[in-house]
Amino acid sequence: MKKIERGARFVAQNKELFRCPTCKAPFSKVEKTTVYCIKEHQFDLSKKGTLYLIKHGVKSDYDDDAMWQARRTLLQAGFFDPIIEEITNQIGKRAGIKVLDIGCGEGSVLQRLEHKQADSSDRYVGFDISKRAINLATQQETAGFFCIADLADLPFSEQSFDYLIDIFSPSAYSEFARVQKKSGKLLKVIPNANYLGELRRLLYAENDEKHEYSNQKVLDLFYKHYPKATSTRIKYGFSLDDALFTALMKMTPLQWGASAESLQKAASQPLKQITVDVTLLSGEK
Structure with missing residues (x-):
């Protein structure tokens, strides 16, 4: 077909x-x-x-084929596998669930989540504002559906999804609550202070504001909307060869503000391991 x-x-x-x-x-x-x-x-x-379900033109810093391909290379190598494993643990083995992947990018998370759940009665929808990402997502082996949409104006019905998955994407909590079932959950992954810490310290000097990171404002806003939310820390090291380090450099927004000198230094001294340190937040209505 x-x-x-x-x-x-x-x-x-x-x-x-x-x-x-x-x-x-x-x-x-x-x-x-x-x-x-x-x-x-x-x-x-x-x-x-796919369907284009945005009423207005869009401009995105993420509409870059090479960046999305780099993300796919890393994720297919297992970069987010422990995160996806914890998400599947929290979902459990429920049949017939409807899952929305918010800011799905090139589709690797949705595809791997679907294959782990392995229930043909489940329904998966992924969307992103980047048409390039969605075109790449359609290459995945998945029964899921992909569309171009804006998270601030979701083209989905009220109370239509059991689980909303948000990995590093911005949030529009009023829209999320609208499409989330009364018994549903928002599973949001946010970076902790030491996420990609080795790369952050390699690219930015101690006196640079990007040398350190705090997720406190993001946490506070989530708990404002989901006061009874639970959190799970997920931390692990991920081994890199030169090709995976190059992909990481291309994928991460950390490199956008780095100086040419810092980028050249990083290219000549590729990291062999990187820390993935995130929090999985689970919010119910």
Whole structure:
């Protein structure tokens, strides 16, 4: 089956998950490769089986093919595997769950999560504001569906998802709460102070504001919206060869503000191991 046909079938079978980004009305039908809402606004599936569900033009610092490919290289090498393992532990073996991957990027997290859960009755939707990332995500071996969307104006129906997965993405908590089921959870991963600490110290001098990082403001905001939230720390070392270090440098926003001298120094002294130190926050309504 072609990707566009598979995408059309997914939307047709799961219309209740979506709403029109133009008028907020539910999707009503799929005719061939065109999706309609009940007010007859229409959206054409791309050849890759995706939908563009943003009302406005977008500009993103993350719309870079090489950066997304570097992220895929790292994640396929297992860079986030302990994080994904803990997410699956918290979800447990529930059949028929509906999962939304917020800022899914090139799709590796969604694909690996789906394969770990291994239940054909589950439904997975990933979205990102980057069209380049979503095009790359469609290369994954997954039954999930990908679309281009804005997290501040989600094209999804009220109380439609059991689990919202947010790994390092910004948050629009009012929108998240709207699409989160009453019994659902938001699982948000945020970096701790020593996340990629070796690279941060390599790129930035002690007197530079980027030499240190605090996630306190992000934590405070999460607990403001989810006062009864729980947290789990996940910390481990990840081994790097030269190719993986190059991919890490290309993937991380840490390199954006670094000086040319610091970047040259890092390239000549590639790290052999990096610390992954994050907190998984779990919030229920």
